[in-house]
Amino acid sequence: MTLIIAHRGSAGTHPENTMDAFIAAKKFGADGIEFDVHLTLDDQIVVIHDETIDRTTNGTGNVKDFTLEELKKLKANYHYKHFFKKASKIPSLREVFEWLDKNKLICNIELKNNSIPYEGMEKKVIDLIKEFKLEDRIIISSFNHKSLKNVKQLAENIETAPLYKNLIYKPWEYAESIQASGIHPKFTVMTPALISDTLKNNMAVRPYTVNKEREMKKLMELNCTAIITDFPEKAFKVRDTLNN
Numbered sequence: 001m002t003l004i005i006a007h008r009g010s011a012g013t014h015p016e017n018t019m020d021a022f023i024a025a026k027k028f029g030a031d032g033i034e035f036d037v038h039l040t041l042d043d044q045i046v047v048i049h050d051e052t053i054d055r056t057t058n059g060t061g062n063v064k065d066f067t068l069e070e071l072k073k074l075k076a077n078y079h080y081k082h083f084f085k086k087a088s089k090i091p092s093l094r095e096v097f098e099w100l101d102k103n104k105l106i107c108n109i110e111l112k113n114n115s116i117p118y119e120g121m122e123k124k125v126i127d128l129i130k131e132f133k134l135e136d137r138i139i140i141s142s143f144n145h146k147s148l149k150n151v152k153q154l155a156e157n158i159e160t161a162p163l164y165k166n167l168i169y170k171p172w173e174y175a176e177s178i179q180a181s182g183i184h185p186k187f188t189v190m191t192p193a194l195i196s197d198t199l200k201n202n203m204a205v206r207p208y209t210v211n212k213e214r215e216m217k218k219l220m221e222l223n224c225t226a227i228i229t230d231f232p233e234k235a236f237k238v239r240d241t242l243n244n
Ligand code: G3P
Pocket: 007, 034, 036, 049, 110, 141, 163, 184, 208, 209, 228
């Protein structure tokens, strides 16, 4: 069965990368959540997609130039007008883990360290995973594949998966070369043959961001390990129809 991972939470219906979006994802039947992390000025791990706070909050500037306390004062649903009036805050990774501790969801942490390197970020994330004993249900992904190698050096038992947007020849061989156990490609670069060959080589395939029913159905029929979607509720219904 193809698992459903809610992209930035249920980002199609709720303000992305907020606790509201994660709670909604669980309610909609997602098997897991994906979210993005950055480091603050005081070295705290926070959940937000962009390097800057401009697009998603009422503030302006780089995440790395604010302390966690300062970021907490912002409205994380500021530009999200879509029937959502409740105030949302930028969550810290610790807060998300406190919530995950109470449920069984899979957690895909995307390290957003491809343009700002965030020195020591991998260790901080891993230390927190260990503190909460969440090793078994974490997948760390990133467009920064060197960072994924660092993760494996620090914690061999934590699963990693490279994110990529262009077609890779024999992606399972590439993933293996960086000790990853899965691939997270943009769904448009995956052909049925590539999916089947990657799975045959014992490599998990979790394409992103799959939002149309037709694409969800196709990738589920091809037995993808998971799909990453902004609309977990829709994906749940598609999967239900396929299974009946
Ligand atoms: O992890 C899948 C997806 O989140 C990668 O792209 O830009 O939405 O973080 P982005």
